[in-house]
Amino acid sequence: MSPVHYVALSAILFVIGGVGVLVRRNAIVVFMCIELMLNACNLAFVAFANMHGNLDGQVIAFFVMVVAAAEVVVGLAILMAIYRARRSASVDDANLLKW
Amino acid sequence: MSHVLAAGTDTDAIARESIFWILAVGSVGAALAMILVRRAVHCAIMLAVVMLSLATFYAMQGAPFLAFVQIIVYTGAVLMLFLFVLMLIGISSEDSIVETIKGQRMAAGLAAIGFFVILILGIGHAALGPATPPSVASGNSNLTGLATLIFTRYVFPFEATGALLITAALGAMVLAHRERTSPKPTQRELAARRLASGHMAPDPAPGVYALHDAADMPALLPDGSSSDASVSTALSQRAGADAPQFVRPEERIAITAEGDELVPDDVSSVTPSGRADS
Numbered sequence: 404m405s406p407v408h409y410v411a412l413s414a415i416l417f418v419i420g421g422v423g424v425l426v427r428r429n430a431i432v433v434f435m436c437i438e439l440m441l442n443a444c445n446l447a448f449v450a451f452a453n454m455h456g457n458l459d460g461q462v463i464a465f466f467v468m469v470v471a472a473a474e475v476v477v478g479l480a481i482l483m484a485i486y487r488a489r490r491s492a493s494v495d496d497a498n499l500l501k502w
Numbered sequence: 503m504s505h506v507l508a509a510g511t512d513t514d515a516i517a518r519e520s521i522f523w524i525l526a527v528g529s530v531g532a533a534l535a536m537i538l539v540r541r542a543v544h545c546a547i548m549l550a551v552v553m554l555s556l557a558t559f560y561a562m563q564g565a566p567f568l569a570f571v572q573i574i575v576y577t578g579a580v581l582m583l584f585l586f587v588l589m590l591i592g593i594s595s596e597d598s599i600v601e602t603i604k605g606q607r608m609a610a611g612l613a614a615i616g617f618f619v620i621l622i623l624g625i626g627h628a629a630l631g632p633a634t635p636p637s638v639a640s641g642n643s644n645l646t647g648l649a650t651l652i653f654t655r656y657v658f659p660f661e662a663t664g665a666l667l668i669t670a671a672l673g674a675m676v677l678a679h680r681e682r683t684s685p686k687p688t689q690r691e692l693a694a695r696r697l698a699s700g701h702m703a704p705d706p707a708p709g710v711y712a713l714h715d716a717a718d719m720p721a722l723l724p725d726g727s728s729s730d731a732s733v734s735t736a737l738s739q740r741a742g743a744d745a746p747q748f749v750r751p752e753e754r755i756a757i758t759a760e761g762d763e764l765v766p767d768d769v770s771s772v773t774p775s776g777r778a779d780s
Binding site: 404406412414418421428432452454458459464465470471474480483487495 | 518519522526529530533534536537542545546549552553556559560562563564565567568571572575576579580583584587588590591592602606607610611613614617618621622625630631632633634644647648651652656659660663666667669670671673674677678680
C-alpha cells in the first residue's frame with residue numbers, strides 16, 4: 404500500500420471527527436471526536452515517516468499521543484466539574500458566558 | 503507482525519492490500535457510526551474499533567512500537583477513562599435530537615465536504631512517493647531508533663511532555679477537588695446517630711426481602727404499601743410508577759381463593775407482636 408492511501412484515509416477520518424465535533428452536543432462524545440481527529444493526524448504522521456524512511460514522524464506521533472492523554476485528563480476533569488455544578492453534560496447548557 | 507507484513511513477496515503484498523481495505527472500510531464505517539449513534543457508550547465502542555484498526559495500520563507501516571502504544575495507552579487507558587467518566591455522569595445520557603441552532607447540521611455537512619475536497623486536492627497535488635523499503639524503520643531497530651531520537655534530538659520536547667503530564671495531573675486534582683461544606687462527622691456522632699435511628703444492625707443483604715416478609719423484617723408496611731427500607735430508592739426513581747412492588751405469598755393466595763378480606767386481618771395479627779419483639 405502506498406502512503407497516499409493512508410494519508411487519504413487519515414483525511415477521511417479527520418473530516419468525520421470534525422463533523423462530530425460540530426454536530427454532537429454531549430461533551431464526552433465531542434471529546435471522543437477530538438480523539439478521532441488526533442488519531443487521524445497520527446496515521447498521517449506514521450505514513451509520512453514510512454514514506455521518507457526515517458523515524459521523525461513516529462516520534463512526533465508519539466508526542467501527539469502524550470499530549471492527547473494529558474488533554475483527556477484535564478478535559479474530563481473539567482467536564483466532571485461542570486456536571487457537578489449543572490447536572491448536565493450537554494455543551495448547550497454551559498452558557499453562562501453567552502451574551 | 504511487522505516482520506511478516508513488511509516482507510516483499512507477492513502473497514504478502516496481497517495480504518497487506520486486503521488487510522488495508524478491510525480495515526479502512528471498517529474504520530471509516532465505525533467513525534461514521536460514532537457520530538451517528540445516540541448513546542455515548544456505543545460511541546466509545548466505535549472509537550475502540552477505529553483505534554484498534556489504526557494500531558494495525560501502524561504495525562503494517564513499520565511502526566510496531568507505536569502500534570503497541572496505541573493499544574496500551576489509547577485503547578487501554580484513555581478509552582477506559584472515557585468509560586469511567588461515562589459511568590460517573592450517567593450511562594444513559596443521550597443526545598437530544600433537537601437542533602438548537604437552525605441549520606447547524608446542514609452547515610456542518612457543507613463545511614465538512616468543502617474541507618474534505620480541499621484536503622484531497624492538496625494530497626493529490628503533493629508529491630507523495632512510494633514507501634521506502636523497510637530498512638531502518640522496522641523490526642528491532644525501530645525501538646532502538648526511536649529511543650535514540652527521543653533521547654538525542656528530541657530530548658527537550660521529551661522533558662517538556664514530562665512537565666506537561668505533571669501539570670495535567672495537578673490540574674485534574676484541582677478540578678476534581680471538592681471543598682467540604684460541613685465538618686466531617688466523628689465516630690461518636692455516627693454512633694449517636696445510629697442509636698437514635700432505631701436500626702442498630704446493618705441493612706440486610708440483597709435478596710433478603712425477595713424471599714422473606716416477616717415482622718422483624720417488614721418488606722411491606724402494615725397498610726400493604728412497600729417499605730422504603732425494602733425497595734431501594736434508586737430502583738423506585740429509575741422505574742417511576744413501575745417500581746417493583748412486593749406482593750406477599752399469602753396475599754396472592756388470598757386473592758385467588760376468597761378475596762381480599764384475609765389480608766388486613768393477617769397484617770394486623772402479625773404486626774403488633776413483631777413490633778413488640780423488635
